[in-house]
Amino acid sequence: xxxxxxxxWLLVAAASGPLLILSGVALYLSPALPDVDTLRDVKLQxxxxxxxxxxxxxxxxxxxxxxxxxxxxxxxxxxxxxxAAEDDNFLHHHGVDPKSxxxxxxxxxxxxxxQTGGSTITMQVAKNYFLTSDRVFSRKLNEILxxxxxxxxxxxxxxxxxxxxxxxLGNRAYGIEAAAHVYYGKPIAELPLAELAxxxxxxxxxxxxxxVANPERARIRRDWILQRMLYLGSIDQATxxxxxxxxxxxRNHGANPELEAPYVAEMARLEMLERFGPAAYTDGxxxxxxxxxxxxxxxxxxxxxxxxxxxxxxxxRGPEARHPDADPAQLANLLKPYRGMGGLxxxxxxxxxxxxxxxxxRNGDSGSIGWEAMRWARPYLGxxxxxxxPRKPADVLQRGDIIRVQPLDEAGQFKLVQLPEAQSALxxxxxxxxxxxxxxxxxxxxxxxxxxxxxxxxxxxxxFKPFLYSAALDHGYTPASLINDAPxxxxxxxxxxxxxxxxxxxxxxxxxxxREALYRSRNLVxxxxxxxxxxxxxxxxxxxxxxxxxxxxxxxxxxxxxxxxTPLQMAAAYAVIANGGHAIEPWLIERIENSEQQxxxxxxxxxxxxxxxxxxxRIDAYAGLTPxxxxxxxxxxxxxxxxxxxxxxxxxLQDVITRGTASRARALQRGDLAGKxxxxxxxxxxxxxxxxxDYVTTVWVGxxxxxxxxxxxxxxxxxxxxxxxxxxAALEDLPEHSQPQPEGLVTTRIDPQTGRSARPxxxxxxxxxxxxxxxxxxxxxxxxxxxxSDDALTPLxxx
Numbered sequence: 001x002x003x004x005x006x007x008x009w010l011l012v013a014a015a016s017g018p019l020l021i022l023s024g025v026a027l028y029l030s031p032a033l034p035d036v037d038t039l040r041d042v043k044l045q046x047x048x049x050x051x052x053x054x055x056x057x058x059x060x061x062x063x064x065x066x067x068x069x070x071x072x073x074x075x076x077x078x079x080x081x082x083x084a085a086e087d088d089n090f091l092h093h094h095g096v097d098p099k100s101x102x103x104x105x106x107x108x109x110x111x112x113x114x115q116t117g118g119s120t121i122t123m124q125v126a127k128n129y130f131l132t133s134d135r136v137f138s139r140k141l142n143e144i145l146x147x148x149x150x151x152x153x154x155x156x157x158x159x160x161x162x163x164x165x166x167x168x169l170g171n172r173a174y175g176i177e178a179a180a181h182v183y184y185g186k187p188i189a190e191l192p193l194a195e196l197a198x199x200x201x202x203x204x205x206x207x208x209x210x211x212v213a214n215p216e217r218a219r220i221r222r223d224w225i226l227q228r229m230l231y232l233g234s235i236d237q238a239t240x241x242x243x244x245x246x247x248x249x250x251r252n253h254g255a256n257p258e259l260e261a262p263y264v265a266e267m268a269r270l271e272m273l274e275r276f277g278p279a280a281y282t283d284g285x286x287x288x289x290x291x292x293x294x295x296x297x298x299x300x301x302x303x304x305x306x307x308x309x310x311x312x313x314x315x316x317r318g319p320e321a322r323h324p325d326a327d328p329a330q331l332a333n334l335l336k337p338y339r340g341m342g343g344l345x346x347x348x349x350x351x352x353x354x355x356x357x358x359x360x361x362r363n364g365d366s367g368s369i370g371w372e373a374m375r376w377a378r379p380y381l382g383x384x385x386x387x388x389x390p391r392k393p394a395d396v397l398q399r400g401d402i403i404r405v406q407p408l409d410e411a412g413q414f415k416l417v418q419l420p421e422a423q424s425a426l427x428x429x430x431x432x433x434x435x436x437x438x439x440x441x442x443x444x445x446x447x448x449x450x451x452x453x454x455x456x457x458x459x460x461x462x463x464f465k466p467f468l469y470s471a472a473l474d475h476g477y478t479p480a481s482l483i484n485d486a487p488x489x490x491x492x493x494x495x496x497x498x499x500x501x502x503x504x505x506x507x508x509x510x511x512x513x514x515r516e517a518l519y520r521s522r523n524l525v526x527x528x529x530x531x532x533x534x535x536x537x538x539x540x541x542x543x544x545x546x547x548x549x550x551x552x553x554x555x556x557x558x559x560x561x562x563x564x565x566t567p568l569q570m571a572a573a574y575a576v577i578a579n580g581g582h583a584i585e586p587w588l589i590e591r592i593e594n595s596e597q598q599x600x601x602x603x604x605x606x607x608x609x610x611x612x613x614x615x616x617x618r619i620d621a622y623a624g625l626t627p628x629x630x631x632x633x634x635x636x637x638x639x640x641x642x643x644x645x646x647x648x649x650x651x652x653l654q655d656v657i658t659r660g661t662a663s664r665a666r667a668l669q670r671g672d673l674a675g676k677x678x679x680x681x682x683x684x685x686x687x688x689x690x691x692x693x694d695y696v697t698t699v700w701v702g703x704x705x706x707x708x709x710x711x712x713x714x715x716x717x718x719x720x721x722x723x724x725x726x727x728x729a730a731l732e733d734l735p736e737h738s739q740p741q742p743e744g745l746v747t748t749r750i751d752p753q754t755g756r757s758a759r760p761x762x763x764x765x766x767x768x769x770x771x772x773x774x775x776x777x778x779x780x781x782x783x784x785x786x787x788x789s790d791d792a793l794t795p796l797x798x799x
Contacts (some may be wrong), residue, residue, distance in 0.1 A: 015265035039129060039154060043166055044068055045174070046284030046595055050268045053590055056258040057292040059265035061282040065255070067177035068595070069188070071161040077193045078176065080234035081200035083163070085225045087121040088232055091156060095122040095147035121163050122147040124203075129165045170200065170206035171252055183211060185253040193239065194246035197225045219248050259293045262445035263453065264436075267588055284595030289588050290435035295428060295695075298729045299438035303426045303699075304342050306722030307443055310701065312421040314710060315380030315387065319401035320419075325346070326400050334402065335362045342444035344404040344417055349397050357393050359405065360413065367412040369393075369405065373418040384711045419443070423704055425452035425567045426722060427586075428697040428730070431575040432611035434584035437695060450704070457564040458702060462521045462661075463678025463687040463715065464561035466649055467573060469518055471541040472529050473645045477517040479652055480755035480768045480776070483525045486510060490556070497747055501527055501560065504679065504714075513755050515768070518652045519660030521677065523560050527547075530559040544640045545573035546583065561678055570689050571698040574675075577649055578691040580739045581641030582608045591622055606637040643742040644771050650674050650739060651769055653690075661716050662688065668728050672736040675723070679717035682708045686718035693737030695730060699723045744772050 025442070047062025083090055089097050097120050119127070126146035150159060169179040179199050180188035188196070201209050201221035211218035223244050230240045268287050272280040323334055331348050338346035340362075350366070351358040357369045377396045379387030390396045396416070397403065405414035420443055428438040441451035450456070473479075485508050490499040503523045517525035530538045539552045552563050572586050584606060591602035602622045607615045616634045653674035657665045661677040675690020686701040686709060701718040702709065709718060747767045753760040757779040758765035770776070 005287045006625060023263045031376070039125075039150065039158075043283070043595070045282040045629050047282075048269065048272060048280050048285050048287065050265045050287045052259050052261070052289060052291045052293040052296065054293050055288070055642045057256070058259050058261045058289070058291075059257055059269075060255045061265075061269050063172065063283070065172045065178045065182065066165070066174040067181065068165045068175060068284075069161075069177045071157045073189060074161075074164060074176070075189055075191070075196065078164075078188060078191075078196040078200060079160070080229055081193075081197045081225055082121075082203075084228035084232055084234060085123070085200045086203060087727065088228070090121050090160075093120060093122075095149075095151035096120060096144050103515060118149065119143065122150050122159050125159055125163050125166070126150060167203045168206055169202040170210045171212065174510065181249040182253055185256055192243075192246065193235070194222065194226075194243040195249070197229070197243065197247070198222045198250065201225055211248055212252050215248040215250070217249070222248075227407050227679065246315050259291075259292055259296060261296050261439070262449070263441035263451045264289055264291050264296070264588070266445075266449065266451065267439075267454065271589060272592075284394070286593040286597075288590050288593070289586070290430075290437065290590050291439065292437050295438040295730055296440075298726050299426050299428065299440050302722050302725035302729075303424050303440050304443060305725060306699075306718070307420040307701070308417055309421060309423060309721065310709075310713070310718055311418065312376050314383060316377035316396065316416075316420075317380045317418060319349075319403050320346075321402040322398065323400035323402070324398060331360050331400075332364055334363070335360070338362065338402065339446055341404075341419060341447045344406060344419060344768065347403055347405045347414070349399050349401040349403065352394050352397055352399055357397050361405075365412070367405070367407075367414045369397075369414050369416050373408065377416060382791040383708055385703075411668040419447065421703065422701060422718075423448075423452060424699065424701045424719075424722060425456060426697065426699050426726065427453045427567050427571050428695050428726070429571050429575055429584075429586050430611075431578035431584070431608070431691060431693065431696050433605045433607040434572065434575060434586045435590070435605065436586055436588045439588075443660045448704075452704075453567045455566065456700070456704075458685045458700060458706075459680045460565055460570055460687050460689075461561040461678035461680040461685060461715065461778065462523075463564065463676045463689045464525050464565075464569065465518065465521065465559070465755060466577060466653060466676055467527055467542045467545050468526055468533075468538060468559050469514065469652065470539050470545075470577070470641060470645055470649050471533055472514065473549060473648055474541065474642060475533055475537075476774065477514055477529075477772050478755075478768070478776075479513065479648055480515045480750050480770070482511045482755045483514060483517055483528055485512045485517065485524050487523060488527060491697045499557075501557075513752070515652045515655060518676075519655040521661050526559040526672065527556055530556055544583070545576050546585070547573065561680070567700045569696045570687070571696050574689045574691055574698065576641060577646050577653070578674075578693065578696050578739070579608045579610075579637075579646075580742070581639055582606075582637035583640045584608070584637050604635065606635045608637055612636060624777055643739075644744050647739060647741055647745060648769050648771075657690070661714075662690070662720055664716065665720060665724055668724060668731075670731065670736055672738040673727070677720060679714040679716075683710060683713050683779070684708055686713060688715050688719040688723045690723055690727070692727075692731065694734060694741060695727070697723055697727060698732075699726075738748075746770055746772055746775050748775060748778075750776070 006650040036352060042343060044066055045064045046062060046066045046068065047060045049060045052058060123143045126143045126466055131142055144234050164595055165175040171182045171501055173179040173182040176199055177188050179202065180186060180191055184191060184195055198211050198218060200552065201218065208214065209221045226240055226243050229235045268289055272285060272287060326334060326712045331350055335346050335348055336639045345361060347359040347361050349357055350360045355371045359367050361367060371393060374393060374396050375390060378389055391571055404417045404419055406417050408415050423442050427436065429436050439453050440454045442448050487508060488501060501523055508524065512522060535554055535556060536687055539554065542552060543549055551565060568586055575584055576582065587603050587605055589603055591599050594600050599622045602619065604619060612634050619634065653676060656662050657673050662675055665673060673690060675688060678687030684702055684706045689698045699719040699722045747769055749758045749765045750756060750768045751762050752764045757776050759779045
């Protein structure tokens, strides 16, 4: 009996020893363990996403690509697949599976190395959220203790949701929803069983079982999981056979943007980084911009087509590289360093025929270029000269030439193109509230991320003149005032040579009405206006359009557009004319949402009276999603220019299109368009700024390092065609929209030769718009005053 008692206590001691040791370890480690309750409020790192105003994804920024989802959004097929792969006893254990731990211990004792960790899904949650990945015993013990605590505090659904949203699955994808988008380009809820099993195989080793990098190894892992699902009864035999017969279709879908607007995305990123710091990349902000996806697509295409058209007018500069002796089997490899830019695809010439050229594309496909699609390619000799017309394909291309092409159809026909050396910028804003509707800062963001809309300061030339004319109209001039378009010579004693400003054609027209001077863009008239107003007075007035005084040189040459300004500044200034004289500022970010889809901020722009109702409705709608913030009211934009002045100026700028330097825009057949061309000395910059009541669009064309565009290249030949392409499509379904005529204006018939009231029967007499206080006296009063129109001078005539 005594022996039995001793044996009993020895067995108790043997059984209790490990428990005591484990208890001691637990007591030792527990104080240092984190609080698992924090998992209820865990904040997963989620990238910054930028959208258009119509919810099209433009870009995402951040090292981790993650799209958190709830347990209810997870398909049952994936739940079964991941349990089969990682923890088939998950629903029954309490955080630790003794059998799995014993198996892992046995493998360690038999091989001397850690083969598997024996971790349950709960233990992996503990490791992923609280611990490192170091394969040491202390971490494993912490993992076990944390898993037990997690099971006591959270439900199985909560644990599973934490697991699938945290795990790394390769290619920057964190979480199963991100992986579904990365590998298959769609939500996980839309994936078939075979693809669900493929993703379920990734947590074990994302690199080894990556279906893009190692498709065969990934297929073997997938099939093993499907077999396990069949064994566990999750699927039947027919479902199993159908799934394993499915091919591996995964490929890298990247960030999968829905709208090409990289310059917009970069502007939004910089603004978010300035506001939130590095947290902008990790806290899951969704930024909704004011950009319209349809208009943005039109802007991209218009700018690229316009630059290619300009580029081809000046000839073919040759291939980007030549490999005449390349091995035919290596032709595709020669294209690997070349990326597509602005829709232009790299290709290599594989064969030159009598009337066609065969090419090989980067993806291995072949195509052809017909003679008509390359006959434009006269040799480029200089910006003002080209070589002879080519007569056959061999005059243009040789085997091994690396070139750029554009597809003409789906049958493999292409057009020869080249990357333009000139650049352009296009920006469209709403004149009613300043919101940026479309913006493209260059031919290709891949080629250059320099945003010419906001960063390129260039002289606008004559596109600057309307602001000076506005000053004149507000200082007693009228559209009918006569100004002398005659030569001037200046020398202030500090110049080595006299300044002799000229008109673009070199001619002078003598006395000319202000309206005609603007649509003919007469430089000498602008200089005389600034002389009469005074340089300081004129520039002070022009500041009202949103310009900084430091950007406006205190010199008469400013009247000709020598200030260096950005296209965005010009668009904002023209918006003041388009909206009837209200000051608005361009803005891009409409609202910012956090990871809980709460609106944490939305822009409250100043708007014209016409836009108040629409903007207040927008703000009221978002304010309901903004916790703790009162609903603000819309602020009406300040009236900075007399609306009568902008109406007169708008009428004069419409003449620029109907009869002036932008007359080719008459092809759009709209009566609500107005604008102004601009060209700088030696044709280094071409501009067109134009608008209607819906959109103000500014286009600039030039070289990044200022150089002549060509002898016959002006704003009307370089920038205007881009503007026309865009506006024709943007306004296609919209009715005409011009600013209404304000009170205080009258019209009267005037003599085009004198600018005075016309006598009955005067040839060419037409109606002109005047402010009431500036209206010329009727012809009868002039005659009664004792002088005739034949020899009288108007008070505003400058000689």
